[in-house]
Amino acid sequence: MISYIKGELTEVFEDMIVLENQNIGYNIKVPASVIDKMPRVGREVRVYTYLYVREDAVNLFGFLTRDDLNIFKMLLNVSGIGPKGALGILSAITPDDLRFAVLSDDVNTIKSCPGIGAKTAQKLIIELKDKISLEDTFETVMQNNNQGSLNSDAISIRDDAIQALVALGYSNKEAIAAVKRIDDIDKKDSGQVLKEALKQLAIL
Numbered sequence: 001m002i003s004y005i006k007g008e009l010t011e012v013f014e015d016m017i018v019l020e021n022q023n024i025g026y027n028i029k030v031p032a033s034v035i036d037k038m039p040r041v042g043r044e045v046r047v048y049t050y051l052y053v054r055e056d057a058v059n060l061f062g063f064l065t066r067d068d069l070n071i072f073k074m075l076l077n078v079s080g081i082g083p084k085g086a087l088g089i090l091s092a093i094t095p096d097d098l099r100f101a102v103l104s105d106d107v108n109t110i111k112s113c114p115g116i117g118a119k120t121a122q123k124l125i126i127e128l129k130d131k132i133s134l135e136d137t138f139e140t141v142m143q144n145n146n147q148g149s150l151n152s153d154a155i156s157i158r159d160d161a162i163q164a165l166v167a168l169g170y171s172n173k174e175a176i177a178a179v180k181r182i183d184d185i186d187k188k189d190s191g192q193v194l195k196e197a198l199k200q201l202a203i204l
Contacts, residue, residue: 003048003049004046004049005019005021005026005028005049005060005062006021007019007022008021008042008043009040009042009044010025010041011025011041012035012038014035015029015031016030017030017034017035017038017062028061028062029060029062029087030047030062030063031087031090031091032091033068033091034047034064037064047062047063048063048066048069050062059083061087067095068095071090071098072090075090075124075128077127078123078127078128079123080123081120088113088114089113089116091113091114092112093109093110098110099132102124102125102128102129102132103129103132103176104173106173107121107122107125157185157193160190161179161194161197163175164190165178165194165197165198165201178198179193179197179200181200182197
């Protein structure tokens, strides 16, 4: 119903902001990560929103990017996770970290979020794993880090390195984490990437 609201930031609370647009102040619930990135009060900001309606409540939830909003919606589709739980997850870890945790079966990272136990974390991984791809995740991370997008050769080299590490006995989680830490993959060949990944694993 409401894609986004662009207006003047008038108030900032612990878990909520107020945006004024056309003389109307909108209460928008946001994760802690959004609070940290807010401009000064009085400045203009665009917030992508999700309207949550129940019989006893109508709430607006807001995020600074469509990507964050999409992750929030994904979390709402996990059985047992409501808006409060989804907001808590995105306050504790970034959407990128959540994606990597899902892809690498990292239950510990997800259950470290407030209100999320081991069973819910495992359920979240199972229900989201087929909705998150490794390729899209790396692409998003690169864009978020302002490093540009990976070309097809770099994607292939990255995937080959992960598969090689798994074949060497490392877990999928360890392999993804090691390759994630390598800079300028698009400027290296598969041998260099594998060598640097092994160095990363030595210090993880």
